Structures are given as structure tokens and as C-alpha cells.
Amino acid sequence: MRAEIIAVGSELLLGQIVNTNAQFISQQLALCGIDVFFHTVVGDNQSRLLQAISVAKNRADILIFTGGLGPTKDDITKETVSLYLQIPLEIDKPSLTSIVNYFEKRGIPMTENNQKQALILKNAKVFPNEHGLAPGMALEKDGTHFILLPGPPSEMKPMFINYIIPHLNHLLGESNLICSKVLRFFGIGESALEEKLQHLLNNQSNPTIAPLANEGEVTIRITAKASNEIKAFEMINRIEDEIRLIAGEFIYGVNNETLHQVAIERLSQKKLTLSLAESCTGGLLGHLVTSVPGASSVFLGGIQSYSDQSKVSILGLSPSVLKLHGAVSEESAKEMAENTRSIFNSDIGISITGIAGPAPVEGKEVGLIYIGIANNDTDTQVYRIKLAGTRNQIKQRAAKYALFYLWKQL
Known part of the structure; x- marks a missing residue:
């Protein structure tokens, strides 16, 4: 089956918001085995939306609309689809009850136009x-499936996962079951990985x-089509085993796992504690670590020693090290890692x-x-890397490399 995604909202055309809904829906449809050949964006204009529907209906089996279901006059999606299909709108009583309860619980008066949100296409x-x-x-007419979804991603995404995917799988039938698994790589570029797996x-x-490459990482999505989930994953597992034999040293996780998640899990499993000393990343590594639920059981704290003065007065870095080698050096990284471990009395210290x-420092390139990783069980290791990209990209990738090296050591 072929689908077309029609995003409705003038704010999209004006560039005020990014159409992340289309990206998400396309990714999910690919997993269902449904092709997407066109993305359409239409402003809050009924005549242009009618034209877009007419064009899309001639080239797609499924039309998925996002946005335009709200209470205001410029929310025109269901009214326009109603006009196009010549199917009236009616109040959905369970939806209206839910809307009324929402306002009552919050003690906010419900205005009359909010009832509009409970309107649905008849049947x-x-x-x-x-x-x-x-x-x-969702409604089917003359062989075309119309699916209307709210615009806010926080509403659309869970609705799509919980309700639309089962609905689409029902339309496709069991023989078209699509399953997938994502392998997550770090420390190897997309082109190098592709060459290994050519x-x-x-x-x-x-x-x-x-x-797929994304922010210093590479993912491999393995997708199989079979009559049932067991057969699909048997096929996926065979390919995964081959990939792990070739490039397993770079695989740190699967599906939605992150570097900070797997690193914290390893620390927790080994009952080890962690402290940080950050300079150029300015606390970004600490932010990633503390975003993992349960990180408090292993993370003791960190120091953002951004200036040379703070490196000396707070972190205890030797002035002689700074003078001889500079703040950006193997010697400074080693001492920073060891000192933060000592200050917090942690098992592991990372610097x-x-x-x-944007400019070089100490005569050294951007x-x-x-x-540095100071570990009670081994000698302190210092890793020298050279990164490219914008300032923010370098900071992000540096923090991820620190997590990757920690994960590798553990």
C-alpha cells in the first residue's frame, strides 16, 4: 500500500515550526511495509486543502492528515475532509465527555468552541x-483510507504507536507482518561501516x-517481512549474528538504547560510582548521565572547571602542568580525571x-x-581524539566518546 502524509498548518509553511510529524510517521510506515512517496504541507486554506486531497487520492491508498483538529476557526482539516467526502460530522459522545472532564478537573471554564474538537466524520x-x-x-471510502491525527507531536506520536499501527496492521493482514531491530554503533563512521558490510x-x-548516521553515531536497521513475529526475528537474528562477527566491537546497544543508558547500567551492575570533571563540554556529560533514571545510585557529582583558574582552585590541577602542557593536553586530562575521583571518592573519574x-586555543586546532578515565582497577587512560563539526556538534560528540570509552572499559 502507498501512503501520503498531508500536514495542515500555515505555521509549517512560514517556518515557525518544523514538520517532525512527517518524519516520524514515515519511519513508522516503513516498519509496517507501507511506502510513502509524497509529503504535502498545506496552509489553513480550505480550497488549497481540497486540491491537495484530490491530488493525493489519485496516487495513494492511505491519506494521513496531521493538524487542524483544534477548536479555532483556522482548524479546518476534518471540515474539509467532510466536504470532500460528502460525509457529515457528528459529535462523538465519549470524546466530548473526555473534553468536559478535562476542563472540570482543572477548574477552567470550557468555551463553546471546544466542543468542536469532539466532532468526527460519521461512522x-x-x-x-x-x-x-x-x-x-479513520474512515475508508471508495478504496481510499483517510486517517486524521492531531498536530502536536506529544499527542500524535503516542496515538500513532498505540492505535494507528494496530489499525494499519489489520488493514495489511498477517501475511505482511513487518518486524525490525536496530543495532547502534559508535566509534566507526557510516562509510567505514558500510564498507565492512558491503x-x-x-x-x-x-x-x-x-x-543511518546521526550525531556521531551510526545505526543499522534490520527489517524482515514474514507471516509471524517468530519467523521474522529468526531472519533478523541471522543477519545480526553476521554483522556482530564483522563489527561487533562497535555495537553498544540495540533499538532505543543510548550510550549514557548502557554506561550507567554497566556501572550499576558492577556497583561502581562515577564523578566527572568537564571543561569544553560545560556539564553536557553530566546532563546525559543524570538523564538516565536511577543514575543517582552511581553518579556522585561533577565539576565544570571551564577556566584555568577553576581547574587549579577547585579541581586542584597543578599550575606547573598548565604552564608546561596547557589545559588541553594529555597531562591535564589525566590529572583532572584523577583529582575528580579523589574529590568525590568515586571508583571512576572522567575528564x-x-x-x-570557533577559534584555536594554546596554538592547538579546533x-x-x-x-581521561581514572579507574581504581587500572592505570589512568587518556584518549586523544580529533573531532569535526560545529561547536555544539564537537561538544556532543566529545561527551559521547567519553561514555563510549567508559562503556568499553567496563
Whole structure:
């Protein structure tokens, strides 16, 4: 089946917000085995939306609309689809009850136009909005499936996962079941990984193998089509085993796992504690660590020693080290890691010092990073890396490299 995504909202055309909904929906449809050939964005104009629907209906089996289900006059999606299909709108009583309860619980008066959000296409299948007010809906007419979803991603995404995917799988039938697994890589670039896996990529059919680079990481999505989940994952596992034999040293996780999540899990499993000393990343590594639930059991604290003065007065870095080697050096990274471990009495201390840009420092190029890891069980290791990109990209990648090296040591 072919789908077209139609995003409705003048704010999208004006560039006031980014159409992340289309990206998310396309990714999910690919997992369902549904092709997306067109993305359409239309402003809050009924005649142009009618034209877009007419064009899309001639080239797609499924039309998925996002946005335009709200209470104001410029929310025109369901009214326009109603006009196009010549199907009236009616109040969905469960949705109206949910909207009324929402306002009552918050002690806020409900205005009359909020009832508009409970309108649905007559005889449509209704998808409850568990994170907002306007319900989603689906209707089939003359062989074309119309799916209307709210615009806010916080409402649309859970609705799509919980209700739309089961609805689409029902339309496709069991014989078209699509399953996938994502392998997550760090420490190797997309082109280098593709070269290692070239023979698998050249001969793929079912399962398919799709590499994707993102913020210093690479993912491989393995997707299989089969009559049931067991058969699909048998096919996926065979390909995964081959990939792990070739490039397993760079695989740190699967599916939605993150570097900071797997690193904290390893620390927790080994009952080890962690402290940080950050310079060029300015607390970013600490932010990643503390974003993991349960990090408090292993993370004792960190020091943002951004200036040379703070490196000496707070972190205890030797002035002689700074004078002889500079703040961005192997020697400084080593002492920073050891000192933060001592200050917090942690099992492991990590330091990051480097140059994120935009200008060189100490006669050293932008992108030069030193990461120190002081571990009770081994000698302090210092890793020298050279990164490229914007200031923010260098900071992000430096923090991720620190987590990767920690994970590798553990």
C-alpha cells in the first residue's frame, strides 16, 4: 500500500515550526511495509486543502492528515475532509465527555468552541487522545483510507504507536507482518561501516539492512517481512549474528538504547560510582548521565572547571602542568580525571578537556579533545581524539566518546 502524509498548518509553511510529524510517521510506515512517496504541507486554506486531497487520492491508498483538529476557526482539516467526502460530522459522545472532564478537573471554564474538537466524520473509527483533547479518526471510502491525527507531536506520536499501527496492521493482514531491530554503533563512521558490510548490503532482499548516521553515531536497521513475529526475528537474528562477527566491537546497544543508558547500567551492575570533571563540554556529560533514571545510585557529582583558574582552585590541577602542557593536553586530562575521583571518592573519574571552537586555543586546532578515565582497577587512560563539526556538534560528540570509552572499559 502507498501512503501520503498531508500536514495542515500555515505555521509549517512560514517556518515557525518544523514538520517532525512527517518524519516520524514515515519511519513508522516503513516498519509496517507501507511506502510513502509524497509529503504535502498545506496552509489553513480550505480550497488549497481540497486540491491537495484530490491530488493525493489519485496516487495513494492511505491519506494521513496531521493538524487542524483544534477548536479555532483556522482548524479546518476534518471540515474539509467532510466536504470532500460528502460525509457529515457528528459529535462523538465519549470524546466530548473526555473534553468536559478535562476542563472540570482543572477548574477552567470550557468555551463553546471546544466542543468542536469532539466532532468526527460519521461512522469513522475513533482513536482516543490520551495526551490532549481532539481524537483521531479513520474512515475508508471508495478504496481510499483517510486517517486524521492531531498536530502536536506529544499527542500524535503516542496515538500513532498505540492505535494507528494496530489499525494499519489489520488493514495489511498477517501475511505482511513487518518486524525490525536496530543495532547502534559508535566509534566507526557510516562509510567505514558500510564498507565492512558491503557484501551484506549488496545481497539484501528480505531482511533489508538500512544504515543511518546521526550525531556521531551510526545505526543499522534490520527489517524482515514474514507471516509471524517468530519467523521474522529468526531472519533478523541471522543477519545480526553476521554483522556482530564483522563489527561487533562497535555495537553498544540495540533499538532505543543510548550510550549514557548502557554506561550507567554497566556501572550499576558492577556497583561502581562515577564523578566527572568537564571543561569544553560545560556539564553536557553530566546532563546525559543524570538523564538516565536511577543514575543517582552511581553518579556522585561533577565539576565544570571551564577556566584555568577553576581547574587549579577547585579541581586542584597543578599550575606547573598548565604552564608546561596547557589545559588541553594529555597531562591535564589525566590529572583532572584523577583529582575528580579523589574529590568525590568515586571508583571512576572522567575528564574532558578540549577545544570546541570557533577559534584555536594554546596554538592547538579546533576539535582536539582529551578524555581521561581514572579507574581504581587500572592505570589512568587518556584518549586523544580529533573531532569535526560545529561547536555544539564537537561538544556532543566529545561527551559521547567519553561514555563510549567508559562503556568499553567496563
